[in-house]
Amino acid sequence: MINLEVKNLNIxxxxxxxxxxxxxxxSFKVKTKETLGIVGESGCGKSTTGHAILRLLPPNAKIxxxxxxNNKNILELSNKQMRQIRGKDISIIFQDPMTSLDPxxxxxxxxxxxxxxxxxxxxEEEMKQIAEDALESVGVSKKRLxxxxxxxxxxxxxxxxxxxxxxxxxxxxxxxxxxxxLDVVVQEQIMSVLKxxxxxxxxxxxxxxxxxxxxxxxxxxxxxxxxxxxxxxxDVQNLYANPLHPYTQLLLKSVPNIKIGDMELRYxxxxxxxxxxxxxxxxxxxxxxxxxxxxxxxxxxxxxVDNREVRCWLYGG
Amino acid sequence: xxxxxxxxxxILLSIPMILIILTIVFFVLRVLPGxxxxxxxxxxxxxxVIHAMEHQMGLDKPIIIQYFVYLSxxxxxxxxxxxxxxxxxxxxxxxxxxxxxxxTLYAMIVAVFIGIFMGTYAAYNFxxxxxxxxxxxxxxxxxxxxxxxxxMLQLIFGVWLHWLPVSGRSAPFMIPDHIYTGIYxxxxxxxxxxxxxxxxxxxxxxxxxxxxxxxxxxxxRMVRSNVLLSLSSQYVTAARARGATEKKVLFKHAxxxxxxxxxxxxxxxxxLLLAGAILTETTFSWPGIGNYLITRISYxxxxxxxxxxxxxxxxxSIISILVDIINAWIDxxxxx
Amino acid sequence: MISEKLGKNIKQLIGDSSGVMxxxxxxxxxxxxxxxxxxxxxxxxxxxxxxxxxxxxxxVGHIMGTDNLGYDVFSRVIYGSRMAFSIAFIATIIAAAxxxxxxxxxxxxxxxxxxxxxxxxDSIYTxxxxxxxxxxxxxxxxGLINISLSIAVVYIPTYYRVIRSQVATIKSELYVEGxxxxxxxxxxxxxxxxxxxxxxxxxxxxxxxxxxxxxTEAGLSFLGLGIAPPTPDWGYDLSKGQQFxxxxxxxxxxxxxxxxxxxxxxxxxxxxxxxxYLNPNIGEKR
Numbered sequence: 001m002i003n004l005e006v007k008n009l010n011i012x013x014x015x016x017x018x019x020x021x022x023x024x025x026x027s028f029k030v031k032t033k034e035t036l037g038i039v040g041e042s043g044c045g046k047s048t049t050g051h052a053i054l055r056l057l058p059p060n061a062k063i064x065x066x067x068x069x070n071n072k073n074i075l076e077l078s079n080k081q082m083r084q085i086r087g088k089d090i091s092i093i094f095q096d097p098m099t100s101l102d103p104x105x106x107x108x109x110x111x112x113x114x115x116x117x118x119x120x121x122x123x124e125e126e127m128k129q130i131a132e133d134a135l136e137s138v139g140v141s142k143k144r145l146x147x148x149x150x151x152x153x154x155x156x157x158x159x160x161x162x163x164x165x166x167x168x169x170x171x172x173x174x175x176x177x178x179x180x181x182l183d184v185v186v187q188e189q190i191m192s193v194l195k196x197x198x199x200x201x202x203x204x205x206x207x208x209x210x211x212x213x214x215x216x217x218x219x220x221x222x223x224x225x226x227x228x229x230x231x232x233x234x235d236v237q238n239l240y241a242n243p244l245h246p247y248t249q250l251l252l253k254s255v256p257n258i259k260i261g262d263m264e265l266r267y268x269x270x271x272x273x274x275x276x277x278x279x280x281x282x283x284x285x286x287x288x289x290x291x292x293x294x295x296x297x298x299x300x301x302x303x304x305v306d307n308r309e310v311r312c313w314l315y316g317g
Numbered sequence: 318x319x320x321x322x323x324x325x326x327x328i329l330l331s332i333p334m335i336l337i338i339l340t341i342v343f344f345v346l347r348v349l350p351g352x353x354x355x356x357x358x359x360x361x362x363x364x365x366v367i368h369a370m371e372h373q374m375g376l377d378k379p380i381i382i383q384y385f386v387y388l389s390x391x392x393x394x395x396x397x398x399x400x401x402x403x404x405x406x407x408x409x410x411x412x413x414x415x416x417x418x419x420x421t422l423y424a425m426i427v428a429v430f431i432g433i434f435m436g437t438y439a440a441y442n443f444x445x446x447x448x449x450x451x452x453x454x455x456x457x458x459x460x461x462x463x464x465x466x467x468x469m470l471q472l473i474f475g476v477w478l479h480w481l482p483v484s485g486r487s488a489p490f491m492i493p494d495h496i497y498t499g500i501y502x503x504x505x506x507x508x509x510x511x512x513x514x515x516x517x518x519x520x521x522x523x524x525x526x527x528x529x530x531x532x533x534x535x536x537x538r539m540v541r542s543n544v545l546l547s548l549s550s551q552y553v554t555a556a557r558a559r560g561a562t563e564k565k566v567l568f569k570h571a572x573x574x575x576x577x578x579x580x581x582x583x584x585x586x587x588x589l590l591l592a593g594a595i596l597t598e599t600t601f602s603w604p605g606i607g608n609y610l611i612t613r614i615s616y617x618x619x620x621x622x623x624x625x626x627x628x629x630x631x632x633x634s635i636i637s638i639l640v641d642i643i644n645a646w647i648d649x650x651x652x653x
Numbered sequence: 654m655i656s657e658k659l660g661k662n663i664k665q666l667i668g669d670s671s672g673v674m675x676x677x678x679x680x681x682x683x684x685x686x687x688x689x690x691x692x693x694x695x696x697x698x699x700x701x702x703x704x705x706x707x708x709x710x711x712x713v714g715h716i717m718g719t720d721n722l723g724y725d726v727f728s729r730v731i732y733g734s735r736m737a738f739s740i741a742f743i744a745t746i747i748a749a750a751x752x753x754x755x756x757x758x759x760x761x762x763x764x765x766x767x768x769x770x771x772x773x774x775d776s777i778y779t780x781x782x783x784x785x786x787x788x789x790x791x792x793x794x795x796g797l798i799n800i801s802l803s804i805a806v807v808y809i810p811t812y813y814r815v816i817r818s819q820v821a822t823i824k825s826e827l828y829v830e831g832x833x834x835x836x837x838x839x840x841x842x843x844x845x846x847x848x849x850x851x852x853x854x855x856x857x858x859x860x861x862x863x864x865x866x867x868x869t870e871a872g873l874s875f876l877g878l879g880i881a882p883p884t885p886d887w888g889y890d891l892s893k894g895q896q897f898x899x900x901x902x903x904x905x906x907x908x909x910x911x912x913x914x915x916x917x918x919x920x921x922x923x924x925x926x927x928x929x930y931l932n933p934n935i936g937e938k939r
Contacts, residue, residue: 051554054558056554056557056558079563083560083561083562084560085560086557086558086559086560087558087559087560088560091558091559092558094551094554094555094558096551099550099551099552100551100552100554100555101552101555102552102555102556102570102574103552103574103648104573104574104647104648110559113556113559113561113565113569114559114560117559117560117561117562117565118560161555164559333772334772334775334776334779337772337773337776337777338776338777338780341776341777341780341785342788345785345788345789345792346788346792349789349792349793456674456918456921456922456925457914457918459917459921460864460913460914460915460917460918460921461914462868462871462872462875462888462891462910462913462914462917464872464875464888464891464892465891465906465909465910465913465914468891468894468895468898468906468910469906469907469910471895471898472898472901472903472906476898476899476901477901483899585779588779588780588781588782589781591781591784592781592782592783592784592872595783595784595787595876596783596872596875596876599875599876600895610784610787611787611876611877614787614791614878615877622788622791626784626788629781629784630780633779633780633781637779
């Protein structure tokens with residue numbers, strides 16, 4: 001069953017220096033118990049997409065398209081209806097646990113705020129129970145409910161964030177780079193928390209990251225984004241075994257392999273196009289080793305290949 | 318650190334600062350003018366009278382001894398006898414203090430109210446007309462001399478519109494029967510004297526609004542910039558992500574987190590408030606300590622002048638300690 | 654061409670809100686400076702001689718009316734700028750002359766000297782400045798230098814603090830250590846490396862200080878502790894004028910007050926704009 005479907009999502013920012021076309025025509029689906037990974041380099045629009053689903057972008061952002069949850073396009077809901085969804089049906093956890101918790105509120109107050117926002121009549125014992133259960137499922141002692149955020153380490157704070165994200169049993173959890181600002185050891189811990197949640201809860205997870213390793217571990221399907229567009233969309237095995245889009249191929253090749261000694265680091269030459277001034281044709285053309293003439297003239301649409309999606313002229317047209 | 322420990326530490330820390338101010342006051346009032354008695358009595362006074370006065374005031378002893386006598390007197394609350402009224406200075410100060418307190422209290426309320434609401438809404442509506450208005454307001458009003466603004470309000474509301482009285486704290490005989498706190502607005506209500514209350518409020522409006530609006534200019538700017546900062550932080554987005562309403566986000570998260578620096582500024586502004594109070598009291602003939610200081614200067618009432626300034630020094634220190642304690646209470650990180 | 658570049662710069666300034674502020678401030682300041690310097694040529698009458706009937710409302714011949722002694726208000730407002738500027742400048746220069754070197758030396762030496770001096774300066778700084786100025790002015794008496802001194806003392810800590818905190822940071826920077834390593838004397842280090850780096854910030858402080866000093870001076874003379882009459886002084890004129898508002902002689906208070914407001918506004922906007930230019934705010938997000 002499909003929990004969330006994003007169709008033709010377009011996001012623009014109007015800034016002092018012009019309009020930034022942050023996301024163009026993004027489409028993907030997430031099923032129950034499925035973990036979808038969204039990967040890409042910094043600035044490719046993956047975080048923006050994640051925020052846009054819950055309409056958490058700053059006011060100068062214009063969002064167009066369909067985000068379908070429970071048979072409704074939630075982009076068209078009123079603010080009040082949207083608030084009901086946030087934290088309860090769809091949750092999001094952020095990248096930097098240091099700054100995502102209100103420094104002058106205790107942890108239990110964070111939970112109470114969350115619960116009361118959706119059930120104003122909730123009683124103290126109920127709320128405490130929900131908070132304790134949530135903390136337990138991420139491995140944080142319930143004795144720490146009274147603590148302030150600064151009394152936790154980074155990894156613990158992230159767990160608390162996750163606990164807040166799952167406390168009301170959402171159908172979809174969006175994890176925006178949950179391990180990026182943590183060291184490798186803590187990263188492992190958080191990943192196992194997420195893996196555990198994946199198995200024990202019924203929810204879908206959208207995992208936004210630039211770390212291909214993390215995606216390989218946890219995701220069932222993967223969306224690869226580049227310069228604001230979805231360039232490849234496939235299930236995780238096929239993507240890693242047989243990447244279709246040149247960008248994906250180069251990305252995977254650039255991950256150093258510890259088994260091959262003394263390897264030269266491979267990278268993708270060039271840099272992202274200016275999102276205020278998108279050039280004609282394919283956005284990846286200046287860095288693509290397989291560029292053809294048509295790549296300069298027209299943007300490739302999404303092609304369906306073997307139950308997968310690729311945005312590249314190599315596969316059609 | 319527990320709150321109690323912090324309170325103790327904070328009080329201990331303020332002792333050297335009070336000492337420094339007291340020393341400076343001593344230097345200014347005793348050492349600077351050379352001979353304060355001459356300043357008081359005038360150059361034509363006969364030498365025996367001058368010597369007698371000097372002796373009486375202990376001014377014929379070496380400076381160091383005078384200094385310690387001065388400190389020890391203050392420590393026990395002996396602020397001397399006024400040369401103008403022959404009453405103990407401390408008694409006069411305590412009698413006048415409630416008037417100043419009431420004025421500064423209401424002025425602060427006005428300033429904080431305007432500051433928080435205008436500043437917060439301006440921050441929330443960054444770039445929109447409300448915001449521009451707030452910025453212009455804070456720059457303009459900051460340039461108003463408080464005494465000029467007071468006179469303008471007197472002109473408009475007293476002379477042109479005849480709505481409010483332009484001077485004094487109360488009409489004749491409109492004083493609360495029983496004085497509990499010295500704060501007429503409270504005392505009159507405690508006594509159930511409604512007309513006195515109304516009269517007190519009518520006299521309070523112009524002076525406290527004058528001072529309050531001028532001080533608010535600083536608050537509006539501070540609140541605005543601090544709330545802007547906290548509104549753009551991650552925990553605000555996270556709160557929205559949990560379904561919090563915009564109102565909650567603005568007041569419970571953004572404003573509350575912006576408070577510690579705002580409170581510190583409020584504490585620092587208190588000094589400004591007191592300075593403004595002196596000017597406001599003079600403008601409105603308000604019978605407080607500020608007015609007392611200025612009138613006694615014209616009478617060369619030296620003990621009164623010294624007493625008033627020392628009193629101000631203590632007042633400022635106590636308020637600044639209180640503000641720091643409130644700050645530590647709101648933001649637990651400060652205690653560490 | 655120079656004029657082209659100037660035009661482009663001005664255009665850039667106008668586009669930016671802080672630029673507008675800077676320009677308006679500059680404009681106001683220039684007007685007042687002209688007023689002060691060319692007072693005898695701009696003022697129609699002498700400010701200290703009766704030149705009309707008493708308490709005349711604004712009219713032809715006396716565009717701002719006359720006061721209770723028959724002095725022309727407009728002339729007094731013009732000449733008053735001289736008092737405002739001179740006292741403010743003298744006070745600020747004295748305060749800077751004491752505060753900046755103290756901050757430099759104490760900040761550089763550090764240690765116990767730093768703790769003691771900073772504590773003293775902080776005590777003065779947190780004490781209401783006007784009250785201190787009142788005390789000193791009351792004791793020293795009237796007179797241009799006395800009043801300037803009273804006001805100067807209040808602002809010494811301002812300069813001290815700004816300089817000292819910067820020195821404390823800079824002295825641990827690498828290039829200072831480098832200078833020490835090649836055997837430079839403290840005096841050289843201070844004057845050649847540290848001072849040039851801390852001076853820019855003082856310009857803004859100076860400008861805001863002058864605005865403050867003008868306010869304080871007006872306050873002192875309003876309270877009767879300022880320059881002796883009949884010297885034209887805005888604060889003094891305000892206090893004298895207040896007595897007559899019950900007769901609705903509004904011109905006695907409106908015009909001197911506006912003068913104070915505009916000159917303070919001028920300095921404030923000038924310093925704000927300057928500050929934004931020297932230390933631009935990283936764009937505020939929402």
